[in-house]
Amino acid sequence: MDIVALLVIVAVLAAVVALVTGPLRGERLERAGADAEDDIAELEARKEAKYREIRDAEMDLRTGKLSDEDHRALDRQLRAEAVEILAALDAARS
Amino acid sequence: MATVGRALLILALVVALYGVAASIYGAVRGRDEWIASGRRSVYAIAALVTGAFAILEIAFLRSDFSFATVASHSSSTTPTFYKGAAAWSSQEGSLLLWLWLLSLWSTLVLFATRRQLRRVAPYATAVLLGFAAFFAALLVFKETPFQLLAVVPAQGNGLNPLLRHPSMMIHPPMLYSGYTLFAIPFAFAIGALITRQVGAADWIRATRRFALGAWLFLGIGILLGARWSYAELGWGGYWAWDPVENASLLPWLTGTAFIHSIMIQEKRGMLKTWNVSLVLATGILSILGTFLVRSGILDSIHAFGASTLGVPFVIFIGVLIASSIGLVVLRRNELRSENRLDSLLSREAIFLLNNLVLVAMAFVVFWGTFWPLIAEALTGTRRSLGPPWFDQYTVPLAIVLVLLSGIGPVIAWRKATASNARRNFLAPAVAALGFGVVLAIFGAASRPLALAMFVCGAFVVASVGQEFWRGVGVRRAMTGENPLAALRSLVARNRRRYGGYLVHVGMALLFIGVAASTAFNDSRDVRLAPGQSVRSGDYAFTYVKATSRIATRAGELEKISFGAVVDVRREGEHVTTMRPERGFYPSRDIEGLGPIGRFFEGEATSEIGLDAGVFGDIWTAMTPDIRRLAPTIEEGDRVFAAAAGKLSPELEGQALGAALNGIVEKYLADRPEATFRVISSPLVTWIWVGSIVVFLGGMIALWPGPDAARRRVTARYAARVAEDLGRA
Amino acid sequence: MPPARKRRIRLVVALSAAVLLAGALVYTSLLSSNEAVTPSDLVSARTGTSYQLTGKVVDGSVRSTSNGVDFRVRDREGTTAVPVSYSGAVPDPFREGREVIITVRKQGAMFVGERDSLVTKCPSKFTEDATQRS
Numbered sequence: 010m011d012i013v014a015l016l017v018i019v020a021v022l023a024a025v026v027a028l029v030t031g032p033l034r035g036e037r038l039e040r041a042g043a044d045a046e047d048d049i050a051e052l053e054a055r056k057e058a059k060y061r062e063i064r065d066a067e068m069d070l071r072t073g074k075l076s077d078e079d080h081r082a083l084d085r086q087l088r089a090e091a092v093e094i095l096a097a098l099d100a101a102r103s
Numbered sequence: 104m105a106t107v108g109r110a111l112l113i114l115a116l117v118v119a120l121y122g123v124a125a126s127i128y129g130a131v132r133g134r135d136e137w138i139a140s141g142r143r144s145v146y147a148i149a150a151l152v153t154g155a156f157a158i159l160e161i162a163f164l165r166s167d168f169s170f171a172t173v174a175s176h177s178s179s180t181t182p183t184f185y186k187g188a189a190a191w192s193s194q195e196g197s198l199l200l201w202l203w204l205l206s207l208w209s210t211l212v213l214f215a216t217r218r219q220l221r222r223v224a225p226y227a228t229a230v231l232l233g234f235a236a237f238f239a240a241l242l243v244f245k246e247t248p249f250q251l252l253a254v255v256p257a258q259g260n261g262l263n264p265l266l267r268h269p270s271m272m273i274h275p276p277m278l279y280s281g282y283t284l285f286a287i288p289f290a291f292a293i294g295a296l297i298t299r300q301v302g303a304a305d306w307i308r309a310t311r312r313f314a315l316g317a318w319l320f321l322g323i324g325i326l327l328g329a330r331w332s333y334a335e336l337g338w339g340g341y342w343a344w345d346p347v348e349n350a351s352l353l354p355w356l357t358g359t360a361f362i363h364s365i366m367i368q369e370k371r372g373m374l375k376t377w378n379v380s381l382v383l384a385t386g387i388l389s390i391l392g393t394f395l396v397r398s399g400i401l402d403s404i405h406a407f408g409a410s411t412l413g414v415p416f417v418i419f420i421g422v423l424i425a426s427s428i429g430l431v432v433l434r435r436n437e438l439r440s441e442n443r444l445d446s447l448l449s450r451e452a453i454f455l456l457n458n459l460v461l462v463a464m465a466f467v468v469f470w471g472t473f474w475p476l477i478a479e480a481l482t483g484t485r486r487s488l489g490p491p492w493f494d495q496y497t498v499p500l501a502i503v504l505v506l507l508s509g510i511g512p513v514i515a516w517r518k519a520t521a522s523n524a525r526r527n528f529l530a531p532a533v534a535a536l537g538f539g540v541v542l543a544i545f546g547a548a549s550r551p552l553a554l555a556m557f558v559c560g561a562f563v564v565a566s567v568g569q570e571f572w573r574g575v576g577v578r579r580a581m582t583g584e585n586p587l588a589a590l591r592s593l594v595a596r597n598r599r600r601y602g603g604y605l606v607h608v609g610m611a612l613l614f615i616g617v618a619a620s621t622a623f624n625d626s627r628d629v630r631l632a633p634g635q636s637v638r639s640g641d642y643a644f645t646y647v648k649a650t651s652r653i654a655t656r657a658g659e660l661e662k663i664s665f666g667a668v669v670d671v672r673r674e675g676e677h678v679t680t681m682r683p684e685r686g687f688y689p690s691r692d693i694e695g696l697g698p699i700g701r702f703f704e705g706e707a708t709s710e711i712g713l714d715a716g717v718f719g720d721i722w723t724a725m726t727p728d729i730r731r732l733a734p735t736i737e738e739g740d741r742v743f744a745a746a747a748g749k750l751s752p753e754l755e756g757q758a759l760g761a762a763l764n765g766i767v768e769k770y771l772a773d774r775p776e777a778t779f780r781v782i783s784s785p786l787v788t789w790i791w792v793g794s795i796v797v798f799l800g801g802m803i804a805l806w807p808g809p810d811a812a813r814r815r816v817t818a819r820y821a822a823r824v825a826e827d828l829g830r831a
Numbered sequence: 832m833p834p835a836r837k838r839r840i841r842l843v844v845a846l847s848a849a850v851l852l853a854g855a856l857v858y859t860s861l862l863s864s865n866e867a868v869t870p871s872d873l874v875s876a877r878t879g880t881s882y883q884l885t886g887k888v889v890d891g892s893v894r895s896t897s898n899g900v901d902f903r904v905r906d907r908e909g910t911t912a913v914p915v916s917y918s919g920a921v922p923d924p925f926r927e928g929r930e931v932i933i934t935v936r937k938q939g940a941m942f943v944g945e946r947d948s949l950v951t952k953c954p955s956k957f958t959e960d961a962t963q964r965s
Contacts, residue, residue, distance in 0.1 A: 018110045021154070025118060025147045032139035047221050051303045058369055060824075065516060068597070071580075072573040074515040074523055083517055091824045265923060337920045338947055345950075443834065459845065463852055470856050475867060478860075485867035487883040489934065489948070492863050496856070628919045628946075630897045685923075707923050726921055730895050778898060780920040 045101065052098045059091045105170060105249040108158040112242050112249075115151040115202075118144050119236035123229045130225035130298075138225045142213050145228060148235055149206035156190075156203045159248050163190045168259050171250040172196060178261035180656045188272035189262045194397055194412075195248040197275060201393065202238040204276070205231070205283040208313065212287050216309050223306050226294030227287075234286055237419055245412060264662070264688050264708045270331040274324055278351055281321025282389035285354055287313040288361075289386025292379050296430040301375055302437045307365050312805055314365070314382070318358045319801040325351050326794045337709040337724040339626060339782045341790070344493040346401040347392075349472040354388035356465040357381055360458040367451050370516065372441030376431065377458070379438065383427040390420055401475060446518040453511045460504050467496040502555050505614050508607040509535075509563035512570045531565035553622035556614055563611035567604045574601070598803050605800030613793030619786035620720075626782040633774050640783030642678065642721055645670045649727075649775055650682060651767045662686040663702055663763065665727035665770055667777055669712055681712025683725045683779075697740025699762055703729060719785040726778040732766060739766070865934060870904055871911040878937045881945070884915070890927045899944075904931065917944035924951040 066087060070080040122144025129137030159170075163186050168174040176196070177189040191200045209231040216224055242248065266272065288310035295306040328348065329341040342348060361381040367374050394416040395401060431438070444451055470477070471488045478486040513527040539547075539558035547554045571590070574597070578589040594601040625639045631646040638644070650666040666684030670677065690696060690705035712723040739762050743755075750758065865883045868876075876882060884904060889912050892903035899918035905911060907930065915935055925931070934948035 014104070014106045014110075017107050021107075021111065021151070022114065025114060025151065028147050029118060029121070029140055029143045031143060032136040035136075047219065047305070050219055051305050054305060054308055062370055062516070065600075068574075068577070068600075069515040071577040072570065073527060074513065074519060076520040076523055079515075079518065079520045079523075088824055095824060337923055339920075340947070343947075443838065459848075463849075466852070467856060470860065474860050474864060478864065486860075486864035487867050488860055488864045492859060495859070628898050704926070707926075709923050724920060728895050778895075778920070 056094045063087045108155045108249040111151045111155040115148045116239035119232045122232040126225040126229040141228050145209045149210040152203045152206045169255045171252050174259045178259040191275050195246040201279050222298040223294040226297045227290040230290035230293050264706050268335050270327040274327040277324030281317050284317030285389045288382045292382045296434050321355045344490045346472050349468050350392040350395040354385045357385045360461040363454045376438040387423050448519045450514050450516045457507045464500045505559040509566045534565040535562035550622040553618040556618035560611040560615040602800045602804030609793045609796030612789050616786045616789030620784045624784035628780050630778045632776045639781045643672045644781045651770045662688045679714045683712035684710040698743045699739040720787040722782040724780050870913045873913050876937045881936045884935050885932050888927050915942045919946045922951050
């Protein structure tokens with residue numbers, strides 16, 4: 010094995026070790042949030058999804074897939090579900 | 104540099120094993136620094152494998168024949184593009200490509216989720232690193248791309264000429280991108296199961312785009328393979344239900360089911376067990392697909408004989424299956440549905456049916472592909488199933504699938520109003536049935552299944568068209584934009600919906616093309632003498648005369664081609680002239696073959712005569728009868744053998760050239776007969792056009808929506824809901 | 832009908848459909864599959880039955896016919912060979928000494944190949960060849 014190859018390998022090894030052990034040597038971490046933050050993120054995403062559902066339902070009404078009556082009922086139900094999610098969000102944030 | 108390459112792979116293996124341990128330790132103990140270290144291992148592996156891959160590519164591009172794999176798969180006369188692509192035409196090169204793509208996507212997803220999914224991500228990291236470790240171990244211990252040759256040959260074997268087609272070279276990277284991208288949701292699903300987070304859908308949200316991307320790439324890879332088969336091989340077909348084709352189709356089918364059913368979980372918290380099982384199955388099937396190509400356990404055009412990788416792969420797949428089933432059973436409580444299906448007349452129900460059909464298709468394909476092994480286990484004799492068996496199940500299932508994709512857009516989520524659904528259904532159904540009647544009058548009724556597919560495909564196009572029409576109308580009513588702008592903003596604000604619709608239209612076109620070209624093609628094999636003709640469909644193919652030529656590249660002889668000029672007419676009018684050929688590449692084995700004879704003992708490829716049109720393709724391939732040249736070739740070899748050593752290399756080269764020219768001219772002078780396959784096949788182009796539409800639709804669905812628009816909408820609804828809160 | 836009962840009915844219907852499909856699969860695969868054989872197995876071949884033959888093309892046995900090729904197929908390791916007549920386009924990789932898979936039906940002393948069923952295995956690129964390593 011020639012000397013250049015050896016040097017390259019050693020350099021790469023050093024770089025990899027530096028990168029991988031960085032967090033263990035106290036480097037600033039990309040700190041992932043606490044579990045609670047994960048739960049809040051989940052609720053936030055569910056809220057967005059619920060808003061998207063409300064919008065989809067409205068789209069379904071306007072493109073003639075739902076009758077006014079059915080849409081009203083669905084919209085009411087979806088908004089109630091959204092309210093629940095918002096309440097859960099408030100609880101999680103407090 | 105080969106040593107460096109080897110060292111990089113060994114290092115990658117070590118880092119992968121370390122990363123698995125670090126991630127699990129960090130997750131179990133709640134130590135963020137170890138989790139971060141595990142994540143960084145993935146980044147490190149991406150860098151290391153990129154380096155190794157670069158070393159291999161450079162060796163290929165420089166035609167460094169000290170690398171064993173370069174010597175056996177490339178040559179200095181191989182065009183540059185194919186030199187680069189030849190890197191993955193070998194077992195070891197393709198494994199390295201797989202590992203490289205895996206490391207890239209893993210880096211992407213872990214970087215994107217570095218601040219989220221704190222509980223799930225470490226286990227997902229461990230799974231991905233486990234995959235990486237497996238492939239790295241194969242590369243280090245079993246099939247290394249960095250094997251050096253003690254004696255460096257002057258010239259390489261060259262790339263198998265059958266592979267010298269752009270489709271064939273892009274096909275593996277596309278397929279592997281698909282497989283490796285499916286590993287991402289697989290890993291996160293495992294992580295979610297381990298950490299009891301499957302109730303929540305954030306593992307799905309984080310990996311949804313990867314699943315969609317995987318589905319898209321895998322689909323493109325499969326279609327490229329089909330296109331290559333049609334345009335390069337001499338049989339004129341694009342799908343043969345070959346075990347390896349099927350192996351790539353299986354994860355695509357389950358993946359299609361998955362990207363539909365996760366929408367149900369996102370909306371209603373249902374089908375959790377189903378979704379998790381689907382994504383785990385898709386990941387396992389991806390590994391199975393990777394394995395089948397190189398295992399030799401099934402007889403196939405791709406199966407390259409017995410390989411030494413069979414046992415490690417089987418063990419790996421076994422471990423994956425066992426852990427997946429075990430985890431799903433263990434976590435069945437967290438996988439309980441939050442809701443039930445509201446109504447059978449809902450988009451959710453259609454999606455569920457779509458899932459059932461797709462899984463049924465996957466099961467059929469799986470059964471047919473593995474039947475030789477199952478039969479052997481059950482009855483002691485190996486048995487095999489041909490295309491007709493597959494067709495009898497997949498064709499009706501595909502018809503139902505297309506029909507469902509036309510019904511879906513017409514039905515609302517949760518619970519559709521029956522009268523509205525009926526009304527919306529009416530116009531597209533009438534249009535499709537009318538279309539069917541017209542086709543039947545023109546003779547399509549002779550093939551009822553094809554006709555059914557045409558009607559269903561037309562129904563999809565009509566119902567999606569209706570949706571776009573209505574949607575644009577709604578948009579214009581709201582904003583007064585002109586139709587084009589309305590269309591743009593409609594699609595931009597509802598990317599997933601309208602992108603999806605476009606995908607369905609593309610698939611309908613594709614299936615219409617498949618149905619027409621399979622049911623109504625006219626394929627004939629004939630032997631013709633110059634001047635003779637044959638009919639296929641509405642066309643008359645006339646073998647006008649023979650052609651022959653010697654092709655050189657960079658001063659070296661590349662191949663000898665014998666071909667024909669074929670004149671195609673329709674009702675007496677000239678349509679096109681085609682020049683199909685067979686090219687003969689010289690064999691690299693010098694021993695035992697005369698200098699002239701070796702030109703006919705190497706690989707042969709067909710150049711297809713193809714005239715593609717909107718309404719149909721005209722296709723022809725020919726096989727020259729070179730047996731009649733055999734006496735001349737043998738005589739030439741004898742002469743050269745007798746003169747061996749008596750001529751200088753330069754004179755010998757010239758004499759060889761003269762001899763080959765003589766043979767080439769003799770072929771023409773003989774006015775030889777040749778065997779032709781002629782095909783006239785309707786609507787083949789629709790398959791390729793349909794795929795492009797599918798790709799466009801997929802890209803639209805994948806594209807992240809504009810943030811501003813999203814926030815505006817969100818704010819509006821937030822306000823409305825807040826009102827409710829106030830009222831409540 | 833109470834929802835629970837509706838769901839149970841749906842489940843039963845779905846499961847029955849699955850069982851039916853599975854049954855159909857097993858039945859038709861046993862019925863329409865061809866036995867995979869080697870040339871030595873074909874010694875006891877029955878006329879009219881289709882077999883999936885795997886073996887190597889015997890060197891020097893390939894002859895062009897009016898619309899295809901005739902050749903002999905032998906066991907991978909061995910000399911037992913059978914004559915095969917194939918009409919149609921011959922795949923590009925087809926060559927003497929290579930391994931082929933072909934669906935054949937016995938007709939007299941000859942085995943007639945089914946159209947488009949001739950598959951030539953690509954020459955081993957994925958096998959480990961110890962002698963090539965240095």
